[in-house]
Each structure stands twice: as structure tokens, then as C-alpha cells.
Amino acid sequence: MAKKIGILGGTFDPVHIGHLRSAIEVLEDCELDEVRLIPGAVPPHRATPMVGAQQRLDMVRLAVEGVAGLSVDDRELRREGPSWSIDTLVSLREELPSQAQLYFILGQDAFAGLPGWHRWQEVLLHCHLLVLQRPDMPAALPDALQQLLQQRQVAHHSGLQGPGGQIALLEQPPLPVSATAIRGALAEQRNIRFLVPDAVRDYIQQHGLYGAIHSI
Ligand SMILES: Nc1ncnc2c1ncn2[C@@H]1O[C@H](COP(=O)(O)OP(=O)(O)OP(=O)(O)O)[C@@H](O)[C@H]1O
Numbered sequence: 001m002a003k004k005i006g007i008l009g010g011t012f013d014p015v016h017i018g019h020l021r022s023a024i025e026v027l028e029d030c031e032l033d034e035v036r037l038i039p040g041a042v043p044p045h046r047a048t049p050m051v052g053a054q055q056r057l058d059m060v061r062l063a064v065e066g067v068a069g070l071s072v073d074d075r076e077l078r079r080e081g082p083s084w085s086i087d088t089l090v091s092l093r094e095e096l097p098s099q100a101q102l103y104f105i106l107g108q109d110a111f112a113g114l115p116g117w118h119r120w121q122e123v124l125l126h127c128h129l130l131v132l133q134r135p136d137m138p139a140a141l142p143d144a145l146q147q148l149l150q151q152r153q154v155a156h157h158s159g160l161q162g163p164g165g166q167i168a169l170l171e172q173p174p175l176p177v178s179a180t181a182i183r184g185a186l187a188e189q190r191n192i193r194f195l196v197p198d199a200v201r202d203y204i205q206q207h208g209l210y211g212a213i214h215s216i
Pocket residue numbers: 009010011012013017018019022105106107108109110132133134174175176177178179180181
């Protein structure tokens with residue numbers, strides 16, 4: 001049987017339960033062998049993260065420690081330059097058997113930006129896309145994505161066939177959590193308990209990240 005591998009790329013500034021619950025639900029619903037969380041070192045498409053790549057990676061490692069089926073892949077920190085997803089996909093493909101099924105998991109907001117990605121039209125050569133709902137996101141998608149969905153969307157994720165090339169939208173209930181909101185809460189010295197794993201909260205506190213100066 002071909003391996004089924006999910007990849008959840010992100011800035012993870014910081015990692016939170018929205019990422020982790022999504023990873024677990026996709027792992028179970030799509031019967032994947034594993035989901036790899038891949039922190040971006042130099043996100044090319046957004047402002048510089050508040051916290052450096054190594055500390056964001058540390059937090060993702062703490063978050064998935066001991067969680068069956070979830071792992072961390074640090075390849076984007078091991079290369080120079082912008083963390084383009086296409087480079088990540090090509091390097092994963094070089095390592096995996098050609099029949100392995102790759103599922104790139106991304107939220108609706110990230111999917112809406114796909115036509116702006118570096119070499120975006122090559123992305124589906126290497127993987128399927130699994131798009132997760134997020135709360136408060138506009139339903140309208142750019143024309144290029146509507147066309148892409150007409151060509152590539154399958155009605156249900158169970159219809160995704162082969163190593164890549166198709167898109168499924170998941171009906172998973174979204175958690176209304178974002179890294180932006182967590183950074184905002186920390187800046188106001190609010191308690192972020194249960195929005196991130198306790199080990200991540202402890203790390204933030206120990207290192208005084210995001211302006212957290214008190215016991216949070
Ligand atoms: N609550 C959530 N539910 C579903 N998907 C999510 C959720 N939060 C983040 N994601 C998805 O996880 C991936 C990585 O997200 P990212 O690290 O940018 O977190 P974020 O919470 O969106 O951060 P920020 O608020 O800084 O933009 C993206 O594809 C994003 O859409």
C-alpha cells in the first residue's frame with residue numbers, strides 16, 4: 001500500500017490547538033500514516049515572524065511530542081533563502097517512493113492566497129490539497145482558484161486518488177483560534193492556557209516571548 005503523508009506547513013508563531021486539532025482530525029478522517037508539521041524559516045509572503053525560526057521549531061517539537069501520528073520536519077530551517085513550498089514538495093518527493101500520496105493541508109485563508117505562491121501551478125504536480133474551513137473567512141475565491149476547483153476538486157476526500165493532483169475541501173468544524181489572537185492576548189498579559197499545549201505555554205513564559213512578562 002502506498003504511504004499517505006500529510007504535511008501541514010506554517011509559520012507557527014506560535015503553534016496552537018487550531019493547528020494540532022486540524023492535524024489530528026485530518027490524520028484520522030483521511031486515514032493518513034502520518035502528518036508532518038513543517039515550520040517555515042523565512043516566510044516569503046508575510047511580515048517577519050515575531051519569534052525566530054529555531055524557537056518556533058522548538059515550540060512545534062514540544063507540541064507534538066508523544067502525539068501518535070504527528071511529527072516535525074525541519075527541512076525549511078535547513079535550507080537558505082525563502083521557504084517556498086514548491087521547494088519543500090520537490091525535496092520530499094526526492095525522498096519518498098513515487099507512489100506515496102502527499103496531502104498538503106492548508107486553511108481556507110492560505111488556500112485563497114495560492115495563486116500568489118512561487119511556481120504555484122507546479123504545486124499539484126507533487127501533492128493533493130486538503131483545504132480546511134476557518135471561521136470568519138470570506139467565501140469568495142479568486143477566479144484562478146474557482147477554475148482550479150472546477151478542474152481538480154473531488155466531492156469527498158475519500159475520492160483523492162494517486163500521488164497528487166486533486167483538491168478536497170474538508171467539512172471539519174473549525175476552531176476559532178489564530179496565532180495573531182494568541183500574540184495579541186500575550187501582549188496584554190492575558191492567560192492563553194488551553195489555546196496552546198502547556199509545554200508551549202511554559203516555553204513562551206520561560207523565554208519571555210511575545211511580550212509575556214508575567215506568569216500566564
Ligand atoms: N484554527 C485553525 N483551523 C484550521 N486551520 C488553521 C487554523 N489556524 C491555522 N490554520 C492553518 O494552519 C496553517 C499554518 O497557519 P499559521 O501558522 O499561519 O497560523 P495562523 O493562526 O493562521 O497564524 P497568523 O494568525 O499569524 O496568520 C495555515 O494553512 C492556516 O490556514
